[in-house]
Amino acid sequence: MPRPRARALARGARDLSQARCLARGRADGAGRSARRRDRLPVPAAAGVSRQAQRARAPRDHGGARRRAARRAARRPGRAHVGERLRPVPAVRRRPALDLVLYLRGKLNTGLSRALNAARRGPRVTPPPLEEVIQGGRTPLALSRLLEGRSNRERQAAVARYLGEHRIPFALQAFGSPVCENFSVDVGSGERVLVLVAHHDAVPGSPGANDNAAAVGILLNLLERLSVSPPTRLRVRFLFTAEEERGYLGARYYARAANLEELAGVLSLELCGIGDSVAIWDAAEETPFLARVRSALEGIGLVRDATYHVVGRIPLFGSDHRAFAPEGVPAYGFTLVPSREAEALRQFVFSPMRSAFRHLIHRPVPFDTYHTARDAGATLEPAALALALRALEAIIAEVT
CATH class of the missing domain: 3.40.630.10 (Zn peptidases)
Known part of the structure; x- marks a missing residue:
């Protein structure tokens, strides 16, 4: 994933902390061509929205981030940063x-x-x-x-x-x-x-x-x-x-x-x-x-x-x-x-x-x-x- 895109998605969204994870140890491959990277045909937008629903997030949870993810998914050679789940209050504590x-x-x-x-x-x-x-x-x-x-x-x-x-x-x-x-x-x-x-x-x-x-x-x-x-x-x-x-x-x-x-x-x-x-x-x-x-x-x-x-x-x-x-x-x-x-x-x-x-x-x-x-x-x-x-x-x- 190119560095500029990761920063753009993470900007202003503190809960997209995998941008930080993806950056760890990244120096060795920062200049590598995107053509050398493999892609998997997993639907990007659907995966994120279903996870947000399963986390029982508020209705407007991650709306802007999902739109950004969909735009990224439509662009060849781009990948979006996954969305962090916001858990509901623990109701099943033992x-x-x-x-x-x-x-x-x-x-x-x-x-x-x-x-x-x-x-x-x-x-x-x-x-x-x-x-x-x-x-x-x-x-x-x-x-x-x-x-x-x-x-x-x-x-x-x-x-x-x-x-x-x-x-x-x-x-x-x-x-x-x-x-x-x-x-x-x-x-x-x-x-x-x-x-x-x-x-x-x-x-x-x-x-x-x-x-x-x-x-x-x-x-x-x-x-x-x-x-x-x-x-x-x-x-x-x-x-x-x-x-x-x-x-x-x-x-x-x-x-x-x-x-x-x-x-x-x-x-x-x-x-x-x-x-x-x-x-x-x-x-x-x-x-x-x-x-x-x-x-x-x-x-x-x-x-x-x-x-x-x-x-x-x-x-x-x-x-x-x-x-x-x-x-x-x-x-x-x-x-x-x-x-x-x-x-x-x-x-x-x-x-x-x-x-x-x-x-x-x-x-x-x-x-x-x-x-x-x-x-x-x-x-x-x-x-x-x-x-x-x-x-x-x-x-x-x-x-």
Whole structure:
């Protein structure tokens, strides 16, 4: 996105803070020709206006910015800056749960920081951001967008990738320092399928499998799906902040969203290692879960062999838990090695083993989880490809 246009859209609109994000680390590519940039055919104006409606904003919310976005979308070689969402007042707060998640998030990040400082592994030096953005578009290649970067850099990298490739997105900022969720809608229809991947990592971890791999999968899927968008379903790609601190980004998003339109939510977590799909926190049968099962079996996966559906896991969690308490069918989506199935079952369903996971032998993929060894070299291209194929099948089944 040319710099002058970003400034023009951001001028006088303090809530268009992705202009700031897109500018971070931008010097390397400031003079690059627009012809070298790729575009995705995602309808710009419609995506922004629907997000503003779902945020239940005032009627005149963002009118001038939407008109500017439409003008930008009609001009070849131009992209508009996404609109920041203004959430409605939190009407679904659960103080006790919020406190528990806050304390658990503080413990999670604090313990990871201390242990990773004591057990330093080889330092992961991330490649230049420009090289990744203009490089390969496979899920594995796109995971390098985040690996080894600080959380602030990871957040800015997602915003810059979306901007560089002219993908209209909505932004929701919260907290101090500012944390940002990004969302992109593809398709049309009344129902919405939400696919979530958090872009943050725990301190001291390169965060490749947790959770750069999932972000890479969704960015690749976003591009593939935009070629032929579904006509009876909107697929919302949601990239959240602060999952490691008690799903803060997802919880903030859910409180401002129209949950009634959601057909289901899948939160991608640990998707870079393994040869079988695990759908977890699936304590009750729902129509959405039945469609997920049907989709996985439709691509040849076998229950309890190459795909698993398991109940609520005691201590581990992910962003789907921000939606589930409100009655939305929401589950975790993970890749695991088949050979480790029994060891994983004993590990994740034992609160004591999970609580002291840093002190005991852990099965793959938890052997690198939240550690300095969670590097891109451990990711398996076949695992990312399987996750991508499964998600495409689920979208087709839900449509």
